[in-house]
Amino acid sequence: MKPYNNKAWWLVLPVFVLVAFSAIIPMMTVVNYSVQDIFDPSTRYFVGTEWYREILADPRLHDSLLRQFIYSFCVLAIEVPLGIVVALSMPRRGLGVPFSLILLSLPLLVPWNVVGTIWQIIGREDIGLYGWILNSLGLDYNYASNPRDAWITVLVMDVWHWTSLVALLCYSGLRSIPDVYYQAARIDRASHWAVFRFIQLPKLKNVLLIAVMLRFMDSFMIYTEPFVLTGGGPGTATTFLSQTLTQMALGQFDLGRAAAFSLIYFLIILLVTWVFYTAMTHNDNKE
Amino acid sequence: MGWMAWTLPTALFFAGIALLLVAMTVWQTVSPGRERKGFLPLTTSRGDRLFIGLLASAYGHLLVLALTDWPLWVATAICATGMAIIMKWG
Amino acid sequence: MRLRKSLVMLVYLLFVLVPIYSLVNMSFKSNREILGGLTLWPTAPTLDNYRVVFTEPTWYTSYLNSLSYVSMNMLISLLVALPAAYAFSRYRFLGDKHMFFWLLTNRMAPPAVFLLPFFQLYSAVGLFDTPIAVALAHCLFNVPLAVWILEGFMSSVPKEIDETAYIDGYTFPKFFIRIFLPMIRPGIGVTAFFCFMFSWVELLLARTLTSVDAKPIVAQMTRTVSASGIDWGVLAAAGVVALLPGIAVIYFVRNHVAKGFALGRV
Numbered sequence: 001m002k003p004y005n006n007k008a009w010w011l012v013l014p015v016f017v018l019v020a021f022s023a024i025i026p027m028m029t030v031v032n033y034s035v036q037d038i039f040d041p042s043t044r045y046f047v048g049t050e051w052y053r054e055i056l057a058d059p060r061l062h063d064s065l066l067r068q069f070i071y072s073f074c075v076l077a078i079e080v081p082l083g084i085v086v087a088l089s090m091p092r093r094g095l096g097v098p099f100s101l102i103l104l105s106l107p108l109l110v111p112w113n114v115v116g117t118i119w120q121i122i123g124r125e126d127i128g129l130y131g132w133i134l135n136s137l138g139l140d141y142n143y144a145s146n147p148r149d150a151w152i153t154v155l156v157m158d159v160w161h162w163t164s165l166v167a168l169l170c171y172s173g174l175r176s177i178p179d180v181y182y183q184a185a186r187i188d189r190a191s192h193w194a195v196f197r198f199i200q201l202p203k204l205k206n207v208l209l210i211a212v213m214l215r216f217m218d219s220f221m222i223y224t225e226p227f228v229l230t231g232g233g234p235g236t237a238t239t240f241l242s243q244t245l246t247q248m249a250l251g252q253f254d255l256g257r258a259a260a261f262s263l264i265y266f267l268i269i270l271l272v273t274w275v276f277y278t279a280m281t282h283n284d285n286k287e
Numbered sequence: 288m289g290w291m292a293w294t295l296p297t298a299l300f301f302a303g304i305a306l307l308l309v310a311m312t313v314w315q316t317v318s319p320g321r322e323r324k325g326f327l328p329l330t331t332s333r334g335d336r337l338f339i340g341l342l343a344s345a346y347g348h349l350l351v352l353a354l355t356d357w358p359l360w361v362a363t364a365i366c367a368t369g370m371a372i373i374m375k376w377g
Numbered sequence: 378m379r380l381r382k383s384l385v386m387l388v389y390l391l392f393v394l395v396p397i398y399s400l401v402n403m404s405f406k407s408n409r410e411i412l413g414g415l416t417l418w419p420t421a422p423t424l425d426n427y428r429v430v431f432t433e434p435t436w437y438t439s440y441l442n443s444l445s446y447v448s449m450n451m452l453i454s455l456l457v458a459l460p461a462a463y464a465f466s467r468y469r470f471l472g473d474k475h476m477f478f479w480l481l482t483n484r485m486a487p488p489a490v491f492l493l494p495f496f497q498l499y500s501a502v503g504l505f506d507t508p509i510a511v512a513l514a515h516c517l518f519n520v521p522l523a524v525w526i527l528e529g530f531m532s533s534v535p536k537e538i539d540e541t542a543y544i545d546g547y548t549f550p551k552f553f554i555r556i557f558l559p560m561i562r563p564g565i566g567v568t569a570f571f572c573f574m575f576s577w578v579e580l581l582l583a584r585t586l587t588s589v590d591a592k593p594i595v596a597q598m599t600r601t602v603s604a605s606g607i608d609w610g611v612l613a614a615a616g617v618v619a620l621l622p623g624i625a626v627i628y629f630v631r632n633h634v635a636k637g638f639a640l641g642r643v
Contacts, residue, residue: 004469011464012476014457015520022517023483025291026494028301032292033493046294049352049359056353089385098631102624103390105634106397109623111578111595114616118396121403121411121609129399132415160396168634213485221487224580228599242489246581249493262490267345273485274342277478278329290497315471334475 027266033259051260061261063236064244068220071155071240075219076212078159083166083211084204088196090171101171104164116228119157123229143230147237150230154238157225162218166211173207174200206283213276220269241265311337325377336377340370397620404613411609426614436615439597442508443577444622446593449512451572454519455565462527463553467539480521488582491517499586510586511593515576522575523568526637530564531557566630567637573626577619594619 034051038044055061086104091097110118123143125131134141143153177199185195223242226232232239245265249258311334314320320333327339344366351362403411404426405419430436464470465477495514496505504510538560542552558565584596598615627634 002467002469006470008464008468008470008473011460012470015461015480015524016476018453018457018513018516019480019483019520022491022495022513023486026491026498028297029291029494029497030490031300032294032297035297036292036294038292041289041292044292046296048296049348052349052352056349085385086389089382089389091383091386100386100390101631101634102627103393105627106620106624107393109574109578109620109627110397111580111598111616111619113580113595113599114400114619117598117612117616118400122396122399127412127415129395129415129417160392164393217485221489223487223489242487242581245487245489246492249489250585255493258493262493264349266486266490267342267349269485269487270482271342271346273482274338274478277481281474282329290501312471332474334472338475 030259030262030266033255034263036256038255047256051256052264055257055260055264058257060244061264064239064241067237067239068241071222072216072219074155075158075162076215078155079163079166079215080208080212082159083163084170084208086163086167087170087174088200090167090174101168104167107161107164110161112224113228115157115161116225119153119160119225120229123153145234147234150234150238154226154229157229158219158222161225162215166215169207169211170204173204177203206280209276209280209283213273213280216272216276217269220272307337327373327377331377333374336374339377340373343373344370400613400616400620403609404617406610408608408610426610427618429611430614430618435592435597436594436611439592439594440618442587442591443583443593443595443619446508446511446515446583446591447573447576449509450515450519450576451569453512453516454523454572455569458520458523458527458568459558459565460553462524462531463557465524465528466531467536477524480524484518484521484525486517488518488579492581492585495582496585505586506588506591508591511583511591512576514582514586515579519572519575523572526568526571527561527564530561530567534560563630563633564637567633570626570630570634571637574623577623 035046035048036044037047037050090100107115122128123131123141125135125142131141131143140146141149143150181199182195185199190198221242222240223246226238226240227243230238232243245258245261248254248261315333322330322332324330325336327336331339347366347369348359348362351357351359351365402418405422405424406416407421407423407425410416410420430440465473491514499505499510499514504513534557538556539552542556547556578595580595580599583593584599587593587596594615598612598619630637
């Protein structure tokens with residue numbers, strides 16, 4: 001049990017001040033904006049909860065929220081199992097280890113707008129490899145005009161970009177399993193499935209929780225990649241929450257509505273983070 | 288501070304939250320609370336229950352705004368009651 | 378079994394590398410060749426695109442701007458996160474769990490939510506269009522992440538080491554710098570890498586908080602649309618150049634990076 005000592009606060013204070021500056025002050029400002037109709041700093045009117053009522057009835061919020069949840073769900077459903085498979089296939093020793101670690105990390109190091117650019121080119125049917133292959137196979141694939149293709153391209157792009165994160169997390173979880181466990185399993189002639197189910201999966205539970213949380217949250221705030229790839233289109237097929245909000249805030253400079261949107265967005269994040277955090281601390285306590 | 292566009296109601300709101308946090312700190316120092324299990328499906332400390340209550344209130348207000356034409360004080364009254372219940376028995 | 382595993386790995390690595398190869402491939406082509414049709418390697422390799430990136434002031438200054446705010450952010454994040462992570466890993470204190478949770482929410486909050494007030498805030502304090510503004514803004518998600526990773530690494534150092542050092546008469550700062558920090562060096566390296574990575578790849582805040590003087594490379598890249606359309610070759614070359622620092626940094630932490638991705642808690 002860790003000792004109880006309130007002096008530890010002094011060590012946390014710098015972090016608190018720094019993050020408060022960039023989190024609490026802006027958050028207060030957002031709340032202030034969300035209850036006013038602002039034309040310029042000196043011409044503003046208190047409108048109470050009018051913006052909230054309006055934004056809650058706004059189809060733009062409903063649509064992008066729905067799209068966002070479907071998208072984040074698809075991301076998790078593909079990336080988590082795929083990440084586990086890749087992690088299980090990682091070499092355990094030898095030169096292959098650092099080699100595959102670095103290669104796996106490559107997509108994570110690409111600036112997000114470059115990710116969009118890469119897929120923008122590679123998906124084009126005239127000059128991009130994937131687009132060309134798909135069209136040669138007789139599929140009529142065009143991410144710029146077909147909403148379904150655009151959606152799938154954004155999803156594949158995310159899988160390419162982030163599955164490595166899940167794989168690396170799982171890999172480090174797997175590495176912490178002592179060899180003795182595997183030897184015991186070999187003596188018992190346990191099947192590969194049994195080894196996975198009863199030795200590897202339990203050990204992966206903690207890292208998987210982190211992976212699911214990070215992937216859910218980061219896909220929930222995705223902005224740059226689809227913005228560069230499709231600009232949110234065709235139509236609004238790939239316009240997710242962050243982009244809708246950015247359009248409102250910077251495109252139309254619609255301060256009140258954007259602020260109310262921000263707060264609703266933030267409340268969703270707050271709830272989901274809390275659920276994951278509670279699950280994580282609950283797990284830690286049990287061990 | 289002009290750019291922050293303060294209004295009286297929001298100032299009061301944040302002052303209230305700050306006071307609440309100070310009060311909780313003082314309360315915890317004067318008579319330390321323990322973690323316990325109430326009707327919520329997890330062990331909670333006072334601070335946890337306060338957070339759960341506040342978050343639930345925020346969602347409660349949004350629900351009322353989205354689905355009904357009730358004046359806002361009705362939502363506030365309902366949420367305050369819920370908050371008290373969570374703090375006491377949660 | 379072993380063969381099947383290697384096969385899965387190879388196929389996945391191929392999936393990872395093909396897009397990156399196509400970027401590198403494109404950076405050695407002229408625009409005419411890029412738009413002319415699909416070629417699997419440059420038929421007339423050219424270094425012109427790289428020449429533009431390295432000689433035109435708008436390009437290389439934006440590259441330097443990025444490097445400057447990223448390193449500032451790395452330094453600030455580590456400096457404040459180290460003591461805080463120690464506090465979280467060694468002590469319980471009033472509101473510790475709630476504090477940690479609050480930090481976490483800032484890592485999870487979408488930058489878009491903070492866009493509007495950040496613009497106003499940094500304009501109000503006169504930091505708009507300076508690297509330090511972007512560095513501070515990126516602290517919003519990097520500091521919590523740094524605390525999280527470091528806390529994991531620190532918790533795996535046995536507490537007895539602290540106790541022995543205090544008995545031997547070390548004061549806290551002396552113990553922390555002389556004994557404790559060297560012990561978690563891999564953790565610090567990995568944390569620095571993560572701060573670097575997430576600050577380097579972020580676009581939305583970096584673009585919003587800068588206009589001319591501090592324009593970062595990622596923003597410069599989104600503004601390559603000229604009269605003759607997008608300059609794909611230069612864009613690809615800039616992308617390759619933007620990839621290099623990350624590869625350089627990850628090479629140094631390759632042995633610990635997997636643990637870092639697990640936030641130090643395996």
